[in-house]
Every structure is written in C-alpha cells, then in structure tokens.
Amino acid sequence: MIALLTRDLRLAIRAGGGFGLGLAFFLIVVVLVPFGVGPETTLLARIAPGILWVGALLACLLSLDRIFALDWEDGSLDLLATAPLPMEGIVTVKAAAHWITTGLPLVLAAPALGLLLSLPGPGYLWLFLSLLIGTPALSVIGTFGAALTVGLKRGGLLLSLLVLPLYVPTLIFGAEVARRGADGLAVETPLLMLAGLSFGAVALLPFASAAVLRINLR
Amino acid sequence: MSLWEYANPVKFIATTDRVLPALAWAAAGCLAAGLIWGFFFTPDDFRQGSTVKIIYLHVPSALMAINGWLMMLVASLIWIVRRHHVSALAARAAAPVGATMTVIALATGAIWGQPMWGTYWAWDPRLTSFLILFLFYLGYMALWAAIENDDTAADLTSILCLVGSVFALLSRYAVNFWNQGLHQGASLSLDKEENVADVFWYPLLVSIAGFVLLFIALVFLRTQTEIRARRMRALLARERMA
Numbered sequence: 001m002i003a004l005l006t007r008d009l010r011l012a013i014r015a016g017g018g019f020g021l022g023l024a025f026f027l028i029v030v031v032l033v034p035f036g037v038g039p040e041t042t043l044l045a046r047i048a049p050g051i052l053w054v055g056a057l058l059a060c061l062l063s064l065d066r067i068f069a070l071d072w073e074d075g076s077l078d079l080l081a082t083a084p085l086p087m088e089g090i091v092t093v094k095a096a097a098h099w100i101t102t103g104l105p106l107v108l109a110a111p112a113l114g115l116l117l118s119l120p121g122p123g124y125l126w127l128f129l130s131l132l133i134g135t136p137a138l139s140v141i142g143t144f145g146a147a148l149t150v151g152l153k154r155g156g157l158l159l160s161l162l163v164l165p166l167y168v169p170t171l172i173f174g175a176e177v178a179r180r181g182a183d184g185l186a187v188e189t190p191l192l193m194l195a196g197l198s199f200g201a202v203a204l205l206p207f208a209s210a211a212v213l214r215i216n217l218r
Numbered sequence: 219m220s221l222w223e224y225a226n227p228v229k230f231i232a233t234t235d236r237v238l239p240a241l242a243w244a245a246a247g248c249l250a251a252g253l254i255w256g257f258f259f260t261p262d263d264f265r266q267g268s269t270v271k272i273i274y275l276h277v278p279s280a281l282m283a284i285n286g287w288l289m290m291l292v293a294s295l296i297w298i299v300r301r302h303h304v305s306a307l308a309a310r311a312a313a314p315v316g317a318t319m320t321v322i323a324l325a326t327g328a329i330w331g332q333p334m335w336g337t338y339w340a341w342d343p344r345l346t347s348f349l350i351l352f353l354f355y356l357g358y359m360a361l362w363a364a365i366e367n368d369d370t371a372a373d374l375t376s377i378l379c380l381v382g383s384v385f386a387l388l389s390r391y392a393v394n395f396w397n398q399g400l401h402q403g404a405s406l407s408l409d410k411e412e413n414v415a416d417v418f419w420y421p422l423l424v425s426i427a428g429f430v431l432l433f434i435a436l437v438f439l440r441t442q443t444e445i446r447a448r449r450m451r452a453l454l455a456r457e458r459m460a
Contacts, residue, residue, distance in 0.1 A: 144381065148361065148374055158357075158364050162378065165353040166385045169392040176396060193395070197388065208381050215373040 001085060001093050008097035011070075022059040022102045023109055029055040030113045041118045048117035049127060049178030055113075056106045056131055057138060057171055063102045064142040065159055067094050068150040068213075077150075081217050087210035095136075095143040095206070103135035119182060126181020130194060134174035137198040140205045141166045147212040169197055225302035227445045234438040241438065245431035252425030260417050272330040273414075274422060278429035280323035283351065286316025286433065290358070291383050294376030304441065306372035307448070309379065310362055311440030315433060317355035324348055335400050343393040344401040350389045354382045368448065 033051050034044060071077040080090050110131050111124045119127065145163035149155030173194035180187045224230045256274035263270035293309035296302060327345065328338040339345065361378055365371035414422070 148378060149364075151370075152364055155364070158360055161353075161360055162357040165350050165357060165389070166382070168350055169385065169388040172389075172392040172396045190395070193392075205381070208377055212374060212377055215370055215377075218370070 001089055004080070004085070004090065004093045005097055008094065009100060012097065012101040020105070022063045023105045025062050026055050026059040026106055026109060027113065029058060030116055033117070045118045045120055045182070048114060048119040049123060049182050050175050051117060052110050052114060052119075052127060053131070053134075053171060053175040053178060056110060056135065057167055059106055060102055060135065060138045060142060061160055061163060061167075063098070064146045064163065065149070065156050067098050067143055067146040069146075069155075072150050077213075078217060081214075087214055088206045091143060091147065091206045091209040091213060095140045095202075095209075098143065099136050099139040103139050107131040107135055120184075122184050123178065123182030126187055126191075127178045130174045130177035130181070130191065133191070133195050133198050134170050137170045137201040138167065140201045140209075141170070144205050144209045144212065147209040147216065150213065151216050170194070170201075173197060222300070222302070225300070225304055227304055227449075230304050231442055231445060234442060238435060238438055241431055241435040245428055245435050248424055248428030248431055250428075252421050252423075252428050256418075256421035256425060260421060263418075266334060269330060269333050270418070272326050273418065274425045276323060276326040276330060277422060278426045279319045279326065280348070281426060282429050282433045283316055283319040283323050283348070285430075286312050286319055287351065287354070287379075287383070287386070289437070290316065290379055294379040297372055297376050298380075303372075303448075304445065306376065307444040308437060308441045309376065310372075311444050312433075312437045313355055313359050313362070315436045315440065317352065317359065319429075319433070320348060320352045320355060324352065331400075340400050341397050342400045343390075343397060346393045346397070347386075347390045350393075351386060354386055358382065 030051065033047075037043060037047070068077060071080065081087065083090075107128065111119075111128055114124055114127055142163055145159050145166070148162060149159045152158065173190045176190040177187050177194055180190065224233065253274055257271050260271070262268045290309045290312050293305045293312070296305040297309065324345070327348075331340070332338050358375055358378060361375050362371055365374060
C-alpha cells in the first residue's frame with residue numbers, strides 16, 4: 001500500500017501529473033470573485049468563508065478524473081486489480097494520494113487566500129480546521145465518482161453531475177463552521193457534524209468505490 | 219405462486235398487459251374526480267383564497283417524487299441481490315417519471331409560493347432538498363444513458379442509487395440545519411391532532427390515489443418498453459451474427 005502511495009505521489013508531482021493545477025484554479029476563483037461582486041471589504045469579508053469553501057470544492061472536482069483515468073488507459077489498473085492488495089485498499093490509497101496532492105495544498109493555501117478576501121481574524125483557524133477535516137470527505141466521495149465513470153470516453157462532465165449532489169452535506173457543514181468561526185459564534189455542532197460525515201465517508205465509501213471499480217474492470 | 223414469478227419478462231409483460239388498461243382508467247378516473255372535486259367543489263381557504271387548490275397537484279406529485287426514488291432503491295436492491303433484469307429495467311423506467319414528478323412539485327410550489335410568500339423561490343430546507351433530489355435523478359439517468367453495456371449500467375446505477383439515497387437523506391437533514399424554512403410543517407400525517415380540514419382532505423386523498431396509480435401505470439408501461447427494446451437489440455445482434 002505504501003509503495004502504491006509513493007508511486008502515485010511521485011507520478012502526480014513529476015511531469016504531467018497535474019500537481020498544482022487545482023491550487024492554481026483555487027487561486028483564480030478567489031481572485032475572480034472580487035471582480036464579480038465589487039471590492040468592498042465588508043461584503044467580501046462576509047462571503048469569504050463560503051467562497052473559499054466553494055473554491056476548494058471546485059478545485060477538488062477539477063482533478064477527480066485523474067484519479068483513475070491514467071491508470072485505466074495504460075492498463076496498470078488491471079495489474080493493480082490482480083495484485084494481492086484488496087480493491088478496497090487500492091481505492092483508499094488512491095483517495096489518500098488525491099487528498100495529499102490536491103486537498104492538502106488547498107487546505108494550506110486557504111488561509112493565505114483568505115487574506116485576499118479580508119477574512120475576519122478569528123475565521124482563519126476555523127477555515128483551516130474545517131477544510132482540514134472536510135477535504136478528505138471530498139476526496140473519498142470524488143474517488144467514488146471517478147470509479148463510476150472510469151471507463152467512459154467523456155466522463156468528465158458526467159462525473160461533475162454525479163459528484164456535486166454528493167458534495168452538498170459536506171459543503172453545508174464545512175462552510176457553516178467557517179462562517180460561524182469568522183463571525184465569532186460557537187462552531188462545535190457543525191464541526192462535529194462535519195467530522196462525523198468525513199470519518200463516516202472515509203470508513204464506508206471505499207467499499208462502494210471498490211465494488212464499482214470491480215464492475216468496471218469486469 | 220410467488221412475487222418472483224414476475225422476474226420472468228414474459229410473465230411480467232403478460233400480467234402487466236392485462237392490468238394496465240384497468241390501472242390507466244383507474245388513474246384517469248381518480249385524477250379527474252380528485253382534481254375536479256378539488257378545483258370546483260371545495261370552498262376557498264379564508265386566508266389563502268383559491269390558491270389553496272394548488273395543493274391537489276403539489277402534494278401528490280411531491281409524494282410520488284420521493285416514493286419514486288424509494289421504489290428505485292428497492293428495485294436496485296433486488297437487482298443487486300437477486301439479479302432479475304426486470305427489476306433493473308423497472309428502476310430505469312421509474313427514473314424519468316420520478317424526475318417529472320419532482321419538476322411538477324417544484325413548479326407548482328413556485329407558483330403557490332409567489333402569492334403566499336411573495337417569492338417564487340426561497341432557500342428553504344424542503345425546497346432545497348427537492349432541488350437536490352432532482353439533481354440525483356438527473357445524475358442517475360445520465361449514468362444509465364452513458365454506459366453501453368446493459369449489465370454494467372444496471373450494476374453501476376444501482377450502486378449509485380444506494381449511495382445517493384444515503385447522501386440524499388444526509389442532505390435533507392443538513393439543509394434543515396443550514397436554514398430555517400418558510401414551508402409549513404407536515405399537516406397530512408395520519409397520527410397528528412391538527413391536520414388539514416376534511417373538506418380539503420378527501421379530494422386530496424382521491425388525487426393522491428390518482429397520482430399513485432398514474433405512477434404505477436407509467437412505470438409498468440415504460441418497463442415493458444425497456445424489455446421490448448432490449449429484446450429487439452438482442453434479435454438484431456443475432457441477425458448480424460448469422
């Protein structure tokens with residue numbers, strides 16, 4: 001499993017892996033918003049947590065089809081499937097690699113981008129925490145979507161259509177934590193809900209993704 | 219005699235052929251009776267005026283939108299466990315009907331919302347979760363349409379239906395947490411003290427029965443069509459081989 005993880009990470013970081021693409025997309029979304037809504041800092045401060053969460057989510061979505069597509073094309077997915085490692089393990093490692101290459105950079109960059117949107121002072125910690133807890137769920141759910149659409153020619157748009165409704169609960173609780181944190185309110189309830197959702201998804205969804213991938217490799 | 223006999227497509231088509239005309243007429247009769255009774259022979263509400271009559275379309279369609287998904291869930295489970303093709307095709311056949319019901323519920327709700335709440339749309343929990351349900355229907359149908367191999371498509375969509383159901387429920391409670399609603403609470407429950415008045419309740423019951431029958435009839439008809447389409451494809455493939 002560790003070998004697979006390091007292989008995936010190395011592939012992502014080296015040439016053509018698309019590493020940093022999500023990050024650049026996130027930056028552009030955040031830069032575009034003030035052009036759209038105007039530069040008033042009070043307005044920006046109010047919508048900053050939501051924009052950052054939606055931006056992170058879209059950036060995550062953008063990189064989902066890369067999880068399995070390359071391995072599917074060159075046949076290494078078939079090799080992995082016949083390896084002694086169970087399919088659930090493969091799927092989990094793939095999701096973890098996606099999170100490390102896409103989710104984690106987004107989490108780390110979000111506070112810096114919060115500065116651009118004049119996020120209020122107490123918001124930084126909660127934004128960081130909510131993204132840190134929430135992005136693994138995004139990666140795992142996205143892996144399920146990517147497994148569903150792996151064999152399709154133009155699966156990208158379908159992938160978004162399938163995955164976006166699944167992202168709704170995570171987005172609601174995550175953005176709620178960030179918003180309440182920025183307003184200085186109590187964040188405990190949504191934070192616990194977000195954590196429950198995230199851990200639940202990480203624990204259960206790999207089984208669904210593995211089942212789906214097995215069907216697709218049949 | 220057991221329910222699983224109908225997993226045989228020939229048996230399924232023969233039986234549904236026999237009951238379909240009766241079902242269709244019963245649906246038409248109930249719908250006509252319920253809607254005419256509701257629209258012309260019930261009093262106006264003292265505060266809502268005649269707009270209250272949208273209830274005879276809004277409530278039954280919303281009910282069938284949710285139950286349609288539930289039926290797809292059951293059919294998908296049967297497909298996963300017992301691998302009856304009719305079951306998978308029934309789930310596929312129900313999806314567009316359920317999606318249409320969702321659209322009817324959303325549209326009549328918007329038309330009702332304008333005079334009552336002063337807005338066509340609000341990010342109310344019930345409205346929002348219906349919109350999300352509609353997105354789930356869209357994704358489900360798109361996945362069916364995108365995959366060429368029938369069995370693969372049936373497998374993948376049924377798993378999507380299972381996972382989607384869990385997330386639809388999660389969304390339902392998440393949006394409750396996210397925003398307070400304009401929509402009224404349940405007022406048609408069987409076990410509540412205070413419900414909608416009987417003058418509105420009886421025609422509504424007839425209308426609901428009409429929508430349920432209509433849904434069943436449409437799903438039967440569409441499932442037959444799916445079975446026949448698949449049989450035709452099999453015949454064509456055999457011709458080409460020969």
